[in-house]
Amino acid sequence: MPGVLVFCEVSEGRLKKASREALSIGRKLAEKAGGDLAAFVAGSGAAGVAAECGKYGAKKLYAGAHGSLDNYTTEAYATVLQQVVKDSSPSILLFGGTSNGRDLAPRLAARLNVGVASDVDRLEWNDGKLRARRPVYSGKAFATVDVTGAPAIATCRPNAFPAEESAGGAAEIVNVTAQGESRARVIETKISEAGEVSLAEADIIVSGGRGLKEGSNFSLIRDLAHAIGGAVGASRAIVDAGWVDHQYQVGQTGRVVSPNLYIAAGVSGAIQHLAGMSSSKHIVAINKDAEAPIFRIADLAVVGDLFQILPALTEEVKKAKAH
């Protein structure tokens, strides 16, 4: 029965957080749109997440359990997922907003001649159509769009939809026999910074700017991030200065993030920076300039010297965690 299909990814035997979030909103949509929630997982370990998919409400798990799909490649995945769409004819197809989800969704959409709403932070089924809200101009505005066509495709913004378990049993496994080939081949994978929490998915981000004065002082940001269990972020000024890699840049030309907690220290709050983080749920800013623009959007504005406050805060966090 047509319903909602979710492209899910697995990491170390578990569904990725972005996939759990997409399944959770997918379950709500299926209740409205009619039909069941189903998951698609590729790679030899696919069947191993049947119980977890079930917990998030999926009735079926389409498992492309081929070794050739163990590593993501665009064309092979598009071919296999296209077959699953054909077999299950869902009315809605969702992707988590991961690198792979965002790579695959547009490729498949063009193949199916349907539209995509990308990076959405709200979804509802409205009068037979998928209605999506998406931040545009890096969060300076919100567009509401209707996605017509079958399936209607959306990629979900990380952290926008809470992952919520329901009381479902293991999903029924449907073996997918289709296989595909990719001309673009991965010849090497380099892990950038092992152990760092990914910025896009992080619940907590500690971000630093030029107020840190020197690259080596970025350790103050790292120390707090480690203590609190968050990811590190940066303003473009210190990325351009070469203090940190550009993958940490938050803002209009960096990553757009919406964590539960964003702590900014020594960041002035230029419009391009605010654009990338203003949708954070709780914002703490530390700046010695009481007039800094970042204070306009901060929930807690701390006027003071980051060189004194950051170490003190890291200590307090460590003490609190020790209890």
Add this chain to the structure above:
Amino acid sequence: MIARRLAPPVHGISNAVSAARANPLEVPVNSVVCVTHVPDTESRIKVSGRGIDEAGLKFIVSPYDEYALEAAIRLKEAKGGDVTVVTFGPDRAAHALRECLARGATKAIHVKGDVATADSLGVAKVLAAAIKGIPHDIVLFGKQGVGGDNALVGPMVAELLGYPQINVVTHLEVGEGTLKAHRELEGSEEVIEAPMPAVITAQKGLNEPRYSSLKGIMAAKKVAVDTKSVADLGLSEADIFNQRVVYVSLELPAEKSGGRKIDGADPAAAAREILKYIREEAKAL
């Protein structure tokens, strides 16, 4: 469809005038770069109807497209070949093409139309149709057009043209008939090899885009922009505009009602206060 040169040019003679200064031992590479004209990132957005109010806004070449353009110009300088820039947009988008020509693009195509009412697949169909008429080995995009922030058009064009794609690229090497690129992922990077023609979408870090020079601006004036309509490309307007993804409304976010300010003169007290906020309000520990 694709005028790829299979053998190295003899005696360095190339069909492209711009190739004259390039290394005669290299096979020329023809690039197409798709560029979009967007409001300056400094802009404050005002809403008008279901779109933005363009009055008084300054428009620029979308920042990620600048990396794509720079990569193509460097290929031209190293190997010869053409760099054709393509945009689909209203009259003002011609300024984006002029800027690209001034930096070193050699040809420009402007497909005119009200792009604001086209969805990403509509844009991709227009670009794919335009690209088919241009000799090319590699088609470059920005990873996303800032503003719309869709990050969809590059992979869509790759599918429509039937090419491999490498998305969010931070490093690019072009060989004979194949290319190698680094694709950025969460916390890792893949090195990917693909046969050409292929589609690349550029990420910050790929290179350092140049500014236009006065000489470039003068030279650009001599290049005629090839202007087309959607119909000229053999496409039906009904399939491009107001299709598939349709705008219902555009809204500004609710103003934040200014938070609480605390004095950090006593760092230990400030730290305790921040921790209290983190635990009790953000519920983050």
